[in-house]
Amino acid sequence: MPQRGRPRGFDREEALRSAMEVFWSQGYDNASLADLTRAMGINAPSLYATFGGKETLFQEAVKLYVRTEGSGIWEQVETAPTARAAIKHVLHATAEAFTRGATPRGCMIVLAAPQMQGANSQVCDALKAHRQANGCLLERRLRRAVEEGELPASSDCTAIANYYVTLQHGMSIQARDGASRETLQAIADCAMASWNALTSCSA
Amino acid sequence: MPQRGRPRGFDREEALRSAMEVFWSQGYDNASLADLTRAMGINAPSLYATFGGKETLFQEAVKLYVRTEGSGIWEQVETAPTARAAIKHVLHATAEAFTRGATPRGCMIVLAAPQMQGANSQVCDALKAHRQANGCLLERRLRRAVEEGELPASSDCTAIANYYVTLQHGMSIQARDGASRETLQAIADCAMASWNALTSCSA
DNA sequence: TGATTTATGTAGTGGTCATTACATAAACAA
DNA sequence: TTGTTTATGTAATGACCACTACATAAATCA
Numbered sequence: 174m175p176q177r178g179r180p181r182g183f184d185r186e187e188a189l190r191s192a193m194e195v196f197w198s199q200g201y202d203n204a205s206l207a208d209l210t211r212a213m214g215i216n217a218p219s220l221y222a223t224f225g226g227k228e229t230l231f232q233e234a235v236k237l238y239v240r241t242e243g244s245g246i247w248e249q250v251e252t253a254p255t256a257r258a259a260i261k262h263v264l265h266a267t268a269e270a271f272t273r274g275a276t277p278r279g280c281m282i283v284l285a286a287p288q289m290q291g292a293n294s295q296v297c298d299a300l301k302a303h304r305q306a307n308g309c310l311l312e313r314r315l316r317r318a319v320e321e322g323e324l325p326a327s328s329d330c331t332a333i334a335n336y337y338v339t340l341q342h343g344m345s346i347q348a349r350d351g352a353s354r355e356t357l358q359a360i361a362d363c364a365m366a367s368w369n370a371l372t373s374c375s376a
Numbered sequence: 377m378p379q380r381g382r383p384r385g386f387d388r389e390e391a392l393r394s395a396m397e398v399f400w401s402q403g404y405d406n407a408s409l410a411d412l413t414r415a416m417g418i419n420a421p422s423l424y425a426t427f428g429g430k431e432t433l434f435q436e437a438v439k440l441y442v443r444t445e446g447s448g449i450w451e452q453v454e455t456a457p458t459a460r461a462a463i464k465h466v467l468h469a470t471a472e473a474f475t476r477g478a479t480p481r482g483c484m485i486v487l488a489a490p491q492m493q494g495a496n497s498q499v500c501d502a503l504k505a506h507r508q509a510n511g512c513l514l515e516r517r518l519r520r521a522v523e524e525g526e527l528p529a530s531s532d533c534t535a536i537a538n539y540y541v542t543l544q545h546g547m548s549i550q551a552r553d554g555a556s557r558e559t560l561q562a563i564a565d566c567a568m569a570s571w572n573a574l575t576s577c578s579a
Numbered sequence: 580t581g582a583t584t585t586a587t588g589t590a591g592t593g594g595t596c597a598t599t600a601c602a603t604a605a606a607c608a609a
Numbered sequence: 610t611t612g613t614t615t616a617t618g619t620a621a622t623g624a625c626c627a628c629t630a631c632a633t634a635a636a637t638c639a
Contacts, residue, residue, distance in 0.1 A: 178585025179635040200491040203405055206627055216588060217628070223586090227627065287487050288403040289552050301553050335550070335559055336543075336566035343546030347538070349492050350504050356538055363539035367570025381615025382605040409597055419618060420598075426616090430597065 185223060188213040192224075193234035198277035201231055201286045201296050228293055231285075235299060238281045246270055250310050256318035257372075260311065260337050261365055267341055268357035271348035279345035308338040324372045333371050340364050388426060391416040395427075396437035401480035404434055404489045404499050431496055434488075438502060441484045449473055453513050459521035460575075463514065463540050464568055470544055471560035474551035482548035511541040527575050536574050543567050 191212040195204045206227060210217055224230040246266045253259035271279050282303045289297045312334035318324045344357055352360075394415040398407045409430060413420055427433040449469045456462035474482050485506045492500045515537035521527045547560055555563075 176585085177637055178583080179587080179637095181586065182635095198491070199493045203491060203494055205625080207625085218589095218630095219587065221628070283549060284490050287490055287549060287552060288401070288406060290402045291406055304549070304553060329562070332559075332562040332566055335555070336563045339546035339550050339563050340539075340543050340567075341546070342549040343542035343544070346486060346490060346507070346545040347542050349490060350507060352538070356535075359532070359535040360539045360542050363535055363570060363574055364543075364567075366573035367566060370569035370573065371566055379615080380607060381613075382607095382617080384616065385605095408595080410595085421600095421619095422617065424598070 181219075181223070183213070183215055183219070188215060188223070189230075189233055189237055192230055193237050193281070194277060196231055196234050196285055197238065197281040200284065201293065202291050228296060231296055232299060235282070235285075235303065239303065242270060242276065242281070247307060247310060250314050253314075255323050256315050257323070257365075257368055259314050260368075261361075263311070263337070263341065264344075264361035264364060265358060267344055268354055268361050271344060271357060272352075272354035278351075279348040280342075283342050283345040284349060304338075304342070307341070308334050311338055328372055336367075336371075337364065384422075384426070386416070386418055386422070391418060391426070392433075392436055392440055395433055396440050396484070397480065399434055399437050399488055400441065400484040403487065404496065405494050431499060434499055435502060438485070438488075438506065442506065445473065445479065445484070450510060450513060453517050456517075458526050459517050460526070460568075460571055462517050463571075464564075466514070466540070466544065467547075467564035467567060468561060470547055471557055471564050474547060474560060475555075475557035481554075482551040483545075486545050486548040487552060507541075507545070510544070511537050514541055531575055539570075539574075540567065 191214070192209050195208050195212045199208065206217055206220070209227070209230070210220055213220065215223075220230065224233060246263055249262050249266075250259045253262060267280075282300050286297050286300055289301065291297055312330050315324065315328065315330035315333055319326055319328055319330065324330075340360070344352075344360060347357060347360070394417070395412050398411050398415045402411065409420055409423070412430070412433070413423055416423065418426075423433065427436060449466055452465050452469075453462045456465060470483075485503050489500050489503055492504065494500055515533050518527065518531065518533035518536055522529055522531055522533065527533075543563070547555075547563060550560060550563070
Protein backbone atom coordinates (compact mmCIF):
# COMPACT_ATOMS: atom_id res chain seq x y z
CA MET A 174 0.00 0.00 0.00
CA PRO A 175 1.29 3.52 -0.77
CA GLN A 176 1.88 6.16 1.86
CA ARG A 177 -1.22 7.58 3.48
CA GLY A 178 -1.21 11.25 4.58
CA ARG A 179 0.74 14.21 3.31
CA PRO A 180 4.10 13.21 1.88
CA ARG A 181 7.31 14.42 3.48
CA GLY A 182 8.61 17.56 1.84
CA PHE A 183 12.32 16.77 2.12
CA ASP A 184 14.72 13.91 1.55
CA ARG A 185 15.28 12.02 4.78
CA GLU A 186 18.74 10.78 3.80
CA GLU A 187 19.91 14.20 2.65
CA ALA A 188 18.68 15.82 5.84
CA LEU A 189 20.36 13.15 7.96
CA ARG A 190 23.61 13.65 6.10
CA SER A 191 23.42 17.41 6.71
CA ALA A 192 22.80 16.80 10.40
CA MET A 193 25.76 14.41 10.50
CA GLU A 194 28.07 17.09 9.13
CA VAL A 195 26.89 19.58 11.75
CA PHE A 196 27.53 17.09 14.57
CA TRP A 197 30.84 16.14 12.95
CA SER A 198 32.17 19.67 12.80
CA GLN A 199 30.64 21.12 15.97
CA GLY A 200 30.26 18.15 18.31
CA TYR A 201 27.09 16.96 19.99
CA ASP A 202 26.58 19.63 22.61
CA ASN A 203 27.69 22.57 20.52
CA ALA A 204 25.35 21.63 17.69
CA SER A 205 22.16 23.51 18.53
CA LEU A 206 18.77 22.63 17.12
CA ALA A 207 18.87 25.94 15.30
CA ASP A 208 22.14 24.89 13.63
CA LEU A 209 20.70 21.50 12.74
CA THR A 210 17.39 22.70 11.32
CA ARG A 211 19.13 25.41 9.32
CA ALA A 212 21.56 22.91 7.76
CA MET A 213 18.83 20.35 7.17
CA GLY A 214 16.49 22.90 5.62
CA ILE A 215 13.57 21.95 7.83
CA ASN A 216 11.79 23.22 10.94
CA ALA A 217 12.04 21.72 14.38
CA PRO A 218 8.68 19.87 14.30
CA SER A 219 9.73 18.05 11.13
CA LEU A 220 12.98 17.05 12.79
CA TYR A 221 11.16 15.69 15.81
CA ALA A 222 8.51 13.91 13.75
CA THR A 223 11.14 12.28 11.54
CA PHE A 224 14.06 11.61 13.85
CA GLY A 225 12.57 11.62 17.35
CA GLY A 226 14.85 14.22 18.91
CA LYS A 227 18.40 15.51 19.07
CA GLU A 228 19.84 12.41 20.69
CA THR A 229 18.19 9.87 18.40
CA LEU A 230 19.12 12.05 15.42
CA PHE A 231 22.71 11.94 16.61
CA GLN A 232 22.65 8.18 17.03
CA GLU A 233 21.38 7.85 13.46
CA ALA A 234 24.05 10.27 12.29
CA VAL A 235 26.70 8.11 13.98
CA LYS A 236 25.42 5.03 12.18
CA LEU A 237 25.50 6.90 8.88
CA TYR A 238 29.02 8.10 9.62
CA VAL A 239 30.28 4.62 10.41
CA ARG A 240 28.61 3.23 7.29
CA THR A 241 29.79 5.91 4.85
CA GLU A 242 32.87 7.70 6.17
CA GLY A 243 34.30 5.04 8.47
CA SER A 244 33.94 2.16 6.04
CA GLY A 245 36.77 3.32 3.80
CA ILE A 246 39.08 3.19 6.80
CA TRP A 247 38.08 -0.03 8.51
CA GLU A 248 36.35 -2.26 5.98
CA GLN A 249 39.50 -3.87 4.62
CA VAL A 250 40.88 -4.98 7.96
CA GLU A 251 39.38 -8.46 7.67
CA THR A 252 40.02 -8.95 3.95
CA ALA A 253 43.55 -7.56 3.67
CA PRO A 254 46.05 -10.31 2.86
CA THR A 255 48.20 -9.62 5.93
CA ALA A 256 47.76 -7.86 9.27
CA ARG A 257 50.54 -5.52 8.24
CA ALA A 258 48.73 -4.53 5.06
CA ALA A 259 45.50 -4.13 7.01
CA ILE A 260 47.00 -1.69 9.49
CA LYS A 261 48.97 0.17 6.87
CA HIS A 262 45.76 0.66 4.93
CA VAL A 263 43.90 1.86 8.03
CA LEU A 264 46.50 4.55 8.69
CA HIS A 265 46.83 5.77 5.13
CA ALA A 266 43.09 5.71 4.50
CA THR A 267 42.79 7.73 7.70
CA ALA A 268 45.22 10.34 6.40
CA GLU A 269 43.21 10.57 3.19
CA ALA A 270 39.76 10.66 4.80
CA PHE A 271 40.72 13.23 7.43
CA THR A 272 41.89 15.74 4.80
CA ARG A 273 39.26 15.32 2.14
CA GLY A 274 38.31 18.99 2.03
CA ALA A 275 34.59 18.56 1.43
CA THR A 276 33.96 17.13 4.89
CA PRO A 277 35.04 18.20 8.39
CA ARG A 278 38.57 17.20 9.34
CA GLY A 279 39.18 14.34 11.74
CA CYS A 280 36.89 11.61 13.01
CA MET A 281 33.38 12.30 14.26
CA ILE A 282 33.56 9.34 16.64
CA VAL A 283 36.61 10.83 18.34
CA LEU A 284 35.76 14.52 18.22
CA ALA A 285 32.00 14.77 18.75
CA ALA A 286 31.97 14.25 22.53
CA PRO A 287 35.41 13.43 23.95
CA GLN A 288 34.86 14.80 27.45
CA MET A 289 32.67 11.85 28.49
CA GLN A 290 30.86 14.29 30.79
CA GLY A 291 28.28 15.92 28.54
CA ALA A 292 24.65 16.28 29.35
CA ASN A 293 23.87 13.04 27.56
CA SER A 294 25.77 10.03 28.81
CA GLN A 295 24.25 7.73 26.20
CA VAL A 296 25.92 9.77 23.49
CA CYS A 297 29.30 9.46 25.20
CA ASP A 298 28.86 5.75 25.76
CA ALA A 299 27.91 5.07 22.15
CA LEU A 300 30.96 6.91 20.84
CA LYS A 301 33.24 5.16 23.31
CA ALA A 302 31.84 1.80 22.22
CA HIS A 303 32.60 2.57 18.60
CA ARG A 304 36.13 3.67 19.47
CA GLN A 305 36.77 0.48 21.37
CA ALA A 306 35.22 -1.64 18.65
CA ASN A 307 37.91 -0.46 16.26
CA GLY A 308 40.60 -1.53 18.70
CA CYS A 309 38.98 -4.95 19.05
CA LEU A 310 38.79 -5.26 15.28
CA LEU A 311 42.52 -4.67 14.98
CA GLU A 312 43.28 -7.03 17.82
CA ARG A 313 41.24 -9.83 16.24
CA ARG A 314 43.05 -9.32 12.96
CA LEU A 315 46.40 -9.53 14.72
CA ARG A 316 45.41 -12.73 16.52
CA ARG A 317 44.42 -14.24 13.21
CA ALA A 318 47.83 -13.26 11.86
CA VAL A 319 49.43 -15.16 14.71
CA GLU A 320 47.31 -18.23 13.93
CA GLU A 321 48.20 -18.00 10.25
CA GLY A 322 51.90 -17.73 10.99
CA GLU A 323 52.37 -14.14 9.82
CA LEU A 324 53.32 -13.09 13.33
CA PRO A 325 55.17 -15.02 16.04
CA ALA A 326 53.15 -16.43 18.92
CA SER A 327 54.98 -14.11 21.29
CA SER A 328 53.34 -11.04 19.74
CA ASP A 329 51.41 -8.85 22.18
CA CYS A 330 48.36 -8.39 19.97
CA THR A 331 46.50 -6.32 22.54
CA ALA A 332 49.34 -3.85 22.94
CA ILE A 333 49.93 -3.55 19.20
CA ALA A 334 46.24 -2.96 18.51
CA ASN A 335 46.01 -0.37 21.26
CA TYR A 336 49.09 1.35 19.92
CA TYR A 337 47.82 1.74 16.38
CA VAL A 338 44.31 2.74 17.40
CA THR A 339 45.75 5.34 19.76
CA LEU A 340 47.78 6.84 16.95
CA GLN A 341 44.70 6.85 14.75
CA HIS A 342 42.81 8.76 17.45
CA GLY A 343 45.62 11.27 17.70
CA MET A 344 45.43 11.85 13.97
CA SER A 345 41.93 13.30 14.51
CA ILE A 346 43.37 16.01 16.72
CA GLN A 347 46.14 16.72 14.23
CA ALA A 348 43.69 16.88 11.34
CA ARG A 349 41.37 19.23 13.22
CA ASP A 350 44.39 21.39 14.01
CA GLY A 351 45.06 21.74 10.31
CA ALA A 352 47.69 19.08 9.56
CA SER A 353 48.05 18.45 5.83
CA ARG A 354 47.48 15.10 4.17
CA GLU A 355 51.22 14.77 3.63
CA THR A 356 51.86 15.36 7.31
CA LEU A 357 49.38 12.67 8.29
CA GLN A 358 50.85 10.26 5.74
CA ALA A 359 54.29 10.86 7.21
CA ILE A 360 52.91 10.15 10.69
CA ALA A 361 51.41 6.92 9.38
CA ASP A 362 54.77 5.95 7.87
CA CYS A 363 56.52 6.59 11.16
CA ALA A 364 54.02 4.35 12.94
CA MET A 365 54.55 1.57 10.44
CA ALA A 366 58.29 1.82 11.01
CA SER A 367 57.80 0.08 14.35
CA TRP A 368 56.13 -2.93 12.77
CA ASN A 369 59.20 -5.12 12.46
CA ALA A 370 60.36 -4.33 15.97
CA LEU A 371 56.90 -4.98 17.41
CA THR A 372 56.46 -8.30 15.64
CA SER A 373 59.89 -9.81 16.05
CA CYS A 374 60.41 -12.71 18.45
CA SER A 375 62.55 -10.63 20.75
CA ALA A 376 59.53 -8.70 22.01
CA MET B 377 50.79 49.67 51.35
CA PRO B 378 48.39 46.96 52.50
CA GLN B 379 45.17 46.10 50.70
CA ARG B 380 42.46 48.72 50.88
CA GLY B 381 38.81 47.61 51.05
CA ARG B 382 37.24 44.42 52.30
CA PRO B 383 39.58 41.44 51.99
CA ARG B 384 38.73 38.54 49.71
CA GLY B 385 36.97 35.75 51.53
CA PHE B 386 38.52 32.85 49.60
CA ASP B 387 41.90 31.65 48.36
CA ARG B 388 42.44 32.74 44.77
CA GLU B 389 44.80 29.89 43.92
CA GLU B 390 42.55 27.25 45.43
CA ALA B 391 39.54 28.59 43.56
CA LEU B 392 41.48 28.68 40.31
CA ARG B 393 42.61 25.11 40.80
CA SER B 394 39.01 24.02 41.40
CA ALA B 395 37.93 25.80 38.24
CA MET B 396 40.75 24.14 36.32
CA GLU B 397 39.55 20.70 37.34
CA VAL B 398 36.01 21.50 36.22
CA PHE B 399 37.23 22.66 32.81
CA TRP B 400 39.55 19.67 32.64
CA SER B 401 36.87 17.10 33.23
CA GLN B 402 33.93 18.77 31.47
CA GLY B 403 35.49 20.89 28.75
CA TYR B 404 35.06 24.61 28.21
CA ASP B 405 31.52 24.76 26.87
CA ASN B 406 30.07 22.06 29.08
CA ALA B 407 31.43 23.70 32.21
CA SER B 408 28.61 26.02 33.27
CA LEU B 409 29.08 28.94 35.58
CA ALA B 410 26.91 27.10 38.07
CA ASP B 411 29.35 24.16 37.95
CA LEU B 412 32.30 26.49 38.35
CA THR B 413 30.97 28.57 41.22
CA ARG B 414 29.85 25.43 43.07
CA ALA B 415 33.28 23.84 42.75
CA MET B 416 35.06 27.08 43.63
CA GLY B 417 32.83 27.73 46.63
CA ILE B 418 32.03 31.29 45.56
CA ASN B 419 29.21 33.21 43.89
CA ALA B 420 29.21 34.52 40.35
CA PRO B 421 30.00 38.17 41.23
CA SER B 422 33.15 37.09 43.09
CA LEU B 423 34.20 35.04 40.07
CA TYR B 424 33.72 37.99 37.75
CA ALA B 425 35.43 40.45 40.09
CA THR B 426 38.42 38.17 40.56
CA PHE B 427 38.85 36.47 37.19
CA GLY B 428 37.05 38.73 34.73
CA GLY B 429 34.73 36.14 33.21
CA LYS B 430 34.46 32.57 32.04
CA GLU B 431 36.92 32.93 29.18
CA THR B 432 39.64 34.73 31.12
CA LEU B 433 39.16 32.26 33.96
CA PHE B 434 39.70 29.46 31.47
CA GLN B 435 42.83 31.06 30.08
CA GLU B 436 44.21 31.32 33.60
CA ALA B 437 43.24 27.72 34.24
CA VAL B 438 45.15 26.67 31.12
CA LYS B 439 48.25 28.47 32.34
CA LEU B 440 47.94 26.77 35.71
CA TYR B 441 47.50 23.42 34.00
CA VAL B 442 50.58 23.87 31.84
CA ARG B 443 52.60 25.00 34.84
CA THR B 444 51.53 22.25 37.24
CA GLU B 445 50.21 19.22 35.36
CA GLY B 446 52.00 19.60 32.05
CA SER B 447 55.41 20.34 33.47
CA GLY B 448 56.02 16.79 34.62
CA ILE B 449 55.52 15.61 31.07
CA TRP B 450 57.43 18.21 29.05
CA GLU B 451 59.96 19.87 31.34
CA GLN B 452 62.71 17.32 30.79
CA VAL B 453 62.72 17.47 27.01
CA GLU B 454 65.52 20.04 26.90
CA THR B 455 67.58 18.62 29.74
CA ALA B 456 67.38 14.91 28.96
CA PRO B 457 70.77 13.53 27.88
CA THR B 458 69.46 12.24 24.56
CA ALA B 459 66.48 12.89 22.33
CA ARG B 460 65.53 9.26 22.74
CA ALA B 461 65.48 9.59 26.53
CA ALA B 462 63.51 12.82 26.23
CA ILE B 463 60.76 11.26 24.15
CA LYS B 464 60.67 8.09 26.18
CA HIS B 465 60.20 10.18 29.30
CA VAL B 466 57.44 12.21 27.68
CA LEU B 467 55.47 9.10 26.81
CA HIS B 468 55.91 7.34 30.13
CA ALA B 469 55.25 10.49 32.15
CA THR B 470 52.11 10.88 30.06
CA ALA B 471 50.97 7.37 30.95
CA GLU B 472 51.53 8.16 34.61
CA ALA B 473 49.94 11.61 34.63
CA PHE B 474 46.86 10.53 32.68
CA THR B 475 46.00 7.79 35.20
CA ARG B 476 46.75 9.53 38.46
CA GLY B 477 43.33 8.92 39.97
CA ALA B 478 43.03 12.20 41.86
CA THR B 479 42.72 14.29 38.69
CA PRO B 480 40.65 13.90 35.50
CA ARG B 481 42.06 11.43 32.99
CA GLY B 482 43.79 12.66 29.86
CA CYS B 483 45.08 16.08 28.89
CA MET B 484 43.08 19.25 29.40
CA ILE B 485 44.78 20.88 26.41
CA VAL B 486 43.56 18.11 24.13
CA LEU B 487 40.13 17.41 25.61
CA ALA B 488 38.76 20.78 26.72
CA ALA B 489 37.70 22.05 23.27
CA PRO B 490 38.74 19.75 20.43
CA GLN B 491 35.98 20.70 18.00
CA MET B 492 37.61 24.02 17.12
CA GLN B 493 34.08 25.34 16.52
CA GLY B 494 32.87 26.38 19.95
CA ALA B 495 31.29 29.66 20.76
CA ASN B 496 34.65 31.07 21.76
CA SER B 497 37.31 30.90 19.08
CA GLN B 498 39.98 32.40 21.33
CA VAL B 499 39.68 29.38 23.59
CA CYS B 500 40.14 27.01 20.65
CA ASP B 501 43.08 28.97 19.31
CA ALA B 502 44.87 29.05 22.65
CA LEU B 503 44.56 25.29 23.10
CA LYS B 504 45.69 24.64 19.54
CA ALA B 505 48.73 26.86 20.09
CA HIS B 506 49.68 24.88 23.19
CA ARG B 507 49.29 21.59 21.33
CA GLN B 508 51.49 22.78 18.50
CA ALA B 509 54.06 24.20 20.90
CA ASN B 510 54.65 20.70 22.24
CA GLY B 511 55.31 19.44 18.73
CA CYS B 512 57.76 22.25 18.11
CA LEU B 513 59.51 21.48 21.39
CA LEU B 514 60.06 17.90 20.33
CA GLU B 515 61.18 18.93 16.87
CA ARG B 516 63.76 21.36 18.28
CA ARG B 517 65.08 18.63 20.57
CA LEU B 518 65.42 16.26 17.63
CA ARG B 519 67.25 18.86 15.55
CA ARG B 520 69.65 19.37 18.42
CA ALA B 521 70.21 15.61 18.50
CA VAL B 522 71.16 15.74 14.83
CA GLU B 523 73.60 18.56 15.51
CA GLU B 524 75.10 16.65 18.42
CA GLY B 525 75.51 13.50 16.38
CA GLU B 526 72.95 11.40 18.23
CA LEU B 527 70.86 11.14 15.05
CA PRO B 528 71.93 11.00 11.41
CA ALA B 529 71.51 14.12 9.30
CA SER B 530 68.98 12.29 7.17
CA SER B 531 66.48 12.14 10.04
CA ASP B 532 63.10 13.68 9.31
CA CYS B 533 62.80 15.57 12.58
CA THR B 534 59.47 17.15 11.67
CA ALA B 535 57.86 13.81 10.89
CA ILE B 536 59.25 12.13 13.98
CA ALA B 537 58.08 14.96 16.24
CA ASN B 538 54.63 14.93 14.67
CA TYR B 539 54.45 11.19 15.07
CA TYR B 540 55.20 11.16 18.79
CA VAL B 541 53.02 14.15 19.59
CA THR B 542 50.15 12.56 17.67
CA LEU B 543 50.47 9.42 19.73
CA GLN B 544 50.57 11.51 22.89
CA HIS B 545 47.32 13.19 21.84
CA GLY B 546 45.72 9.82 21.21
CA MET B 547 46.66 8.74 24.70
CA SER B 548 44.29 11.41 26.03
CA ILE B 549 41.38 9.73 24.29
CA GLN B 550 42.46 6.32 25.54
CA ALA B 551 42.84 7.61 29.09
CA ARG B 552 39.43 9.28 29.05
CA ASP B 553 37.98 6.01 27.75
CA GLY B 554 39.35 4.26 30.81
CA ALA B 555 42.65 2.74 29.66
CA SER B 556 44.80 1.62 32.59
CA ARG B 557 48.26 2.93 33.33
CA GLU B 558 49.72 -0.39 32.20
CA THR B 559 47.87 -0.16 28.90
CA LEU B 560 49.22 3.34 28.29
CA GLN B 561 52.73 2.26 29.24
CA ALA B 562 52.48 -0.60 26.74
CA ILE B 563 51.38 1.86 24.06
CA ALA B 564 54.36 4.05 24.88
CA ASP B 565 56.67 1.05 24.60
CA CYS B 566 55.24 0.18 21.21
CA ALA B 567 55.86 3.73 20.01
CA MET B 568 59.44 3.63 21.21
CA ALA B 569 59.95 0.40 19.29
CA SER B 570 60.00 2.42 16.09
CA TRP B 571 62.87 4.60 17.30
CA ASN B 572 65.71 2.67 15.71
CA ALA B 573 63.90 2.34 12.40
CA LEU B 574 63.00 6.03 12.36
CA THR B 575 66.51 7.18 13.15
CA SER B 576 68.54 4.84 10.97
CA CYS B 577 70.20 6.18 7.86
CA SER B 578 67.97 4.09 5.62
CA ALA B 579 65.00 6.36 6.32
C1' DT C 580 -17.73 15.11 -1.75
C1' DG C 581 -16.14 14.34 3.23
C1' DA C 582 -13.20 11.74 6.58
C1' DT C 583 -8.68 10.26 7.80
C1' DT C 584 -3.82 10.48 8.05
C1' DT C 585 0.54 12.54 7.99
C1' DA C 586 3.54 16.71 7.47
C1' DT C 587 4.40 21.53 8.04
C1' DG C 588 4.88 26.46 9.88
C1' DT C 589 4.05 29.56 13.57
C1' DA C 590 4.61 30.54 17.87
C1' DG C 591 5.19 29.43 21.89
C1' DT C 592 6.78 26.40 26.55
C1' DG C 593 9.79 26.25 30.80
C1' DG C 594 14.62 25.88 31.70
C1' DT C 595 19.40 27.12 31.71
C1' DC C 596 22.99 30.00 30.00
C1' DA C 597 26.60 33.85 31.02
C1' DT C 598 26.49 38.15 32.89
C1' DT C 599 25.38 42.08 35.92
C1' DA C 600 22.62 45.88 39.03
C1' DC C 601 22.28 46.82 43.45
C1' DA C 602 22.31 46.96 48.24
C1' DT C 603 25.16 45.45 52.04
C1' DA C 604 29.39 44.07 54.53
C1' DA C 605 34.10 44.52 55.95
C1' DA C 606 38.38 46.40 55.73
C1' DC C 607 41.38 51.06 55.85
C1' DA C 608 42.00 56.37 55.87
C1' DA C 609 41.02 60.79 57.73
C1' DT D 610 33.01 59.04 63.79
C1' DT D 611 32.58 59.59 58.64
C1' DG D 612 34.15 58.57 54.04
C1' DT D 613 36.47 55.39 50.71
C1' DT D 614 37.42 51.12 48.79
C1' DT D 615 36.81 46.45 47.76
C1' DA D 616 34.12 42.08 48.32
C1' DT D 617 29.89 39.60 48.84
C1' DG D 618 24.96 37.78 48.40
C1' DT D 619 20.55 38.28 46.33
C1' DA D 620 18.18 38.53 42.53
C1' DA D 621 17.50 39.81 38.19
C1' DT D 622 18.73 40.51 33.01
C1' DG D 623 18.06 39.14 28.04
C1' DA D 624 19.58 35.36 25.12
C1' DC D 625 19.54 30.88 23.87
C1' DC D 626 18.46 26.00 24.78
C1' DA D 627 15.68 21.58 23.52
C1' DC D 628 11.16 20.70 22.83
C1' DT D 629 6.01 20.98 21.68
C1' DA D 630 0.76 22.70 21.20
C1' DC D 631 -1.88 23.90 17.72
C1' DA D 632 -3.87 25.14 13.55
C1' DT D 633 -3.32 24.24 8.67
C1' DA D 634 -1.86 21.91 4.38
C1' DA D 635 -1.59 17.97 1.36
C1' DA D 636 -2.03 13.51 0.41
C1' DT D 637 -5.25 8.86 0.37
C1' DC D 638 -9.59 6.39 1.44
C1' DA D 639 -14.59 5.76 1.48
